[in-house]
Amino acid sequence: MNNFSKHVAALAATVAVAVVPTMVMAQDDNPLVTVDWLAENLSDPNVRVFEVSVDTGVYERGHIPGAVNLAWHTDLVDTVRRDIVSSEGLEAILQQAGVTEDTTVVLYGDNNNWFAAWGAWVFDIHGIHDVKLLDGGRKLWEAEGLPLDTATPEYAASTIDLPDEAAPLRARLTDVLDVVEGGANVSLVDIRGPKEFSGEIFAPEGVQELSVRAGHIPGAVNFPWGGAVNENGTFKSAEELKAAFAAIGIDGSKPIITYCRIGERSSHTWFVLNRILGYDVRNYDGSWTEYGNAVGVPIENPTGTVWGRI
Known part of the structure; x- marks a missing residue:
């Protein structure tokens, strides 16, 4: 019996002896759900899964059953100007996916949930504050031999309404300059690789260079985003993460701004610092492509x- 069959059998046994509540709570207030939990709750109508992967074609090759695909470069951004998707745009996506105020939203993706965390940041900005990440993402789901599907799901439309006012989770260039030139008591965390941070390279290998200057924002400390995850793609424990950031002077005692190249890797670190550790954090999605090109x-x-x- 494979892992998924075991999960289904366990759930069936539970149903036989107890009445299942209308909504299965996603591990209390934990910002993460495990692959075991998700496998056991895929059929719950109050759980909606979204895939947000770097490789936008991987969804069609097979995805978690029932998952809705979100293409980060079209669905979660404004396609006319450089900006994230509007409240109205995300609202339409959620309505089409049948998401209601009672829905537990779970995001996952490839590359250790790189863009899934960015999706969680966008969702949080627009009022979906209880969005979860699948701990281990696509990598662990596949490693566990859990099922993938190629069917595109269809759901009855909902009438969810998102707030017009965005949550204060986003930093702008002026906010960063308040720190660099104005002395604002805020920590800057650059989560790019050491060679990007030092200015040895402009962008990771194989990634388009988009700035005319290399280096980092003055006063920033460097914590490469991949240092927050284990080999299997799961996040390190809260205790390990707290110690790792404290070692570079980030202990939550003052507000934090994270940044990278275009704001997606830094969303992963935003998720760690804000959702897992509970620190006051904003993500600067203009990041180095804006700052490194600013006059x-x-x-x-x-x-x-x-x-x-x-």
């Missing part, structure tokens, strides 16, 4: 690269 702003560049040259 007249100070930059720290230990490597000394100028216009791509040493």
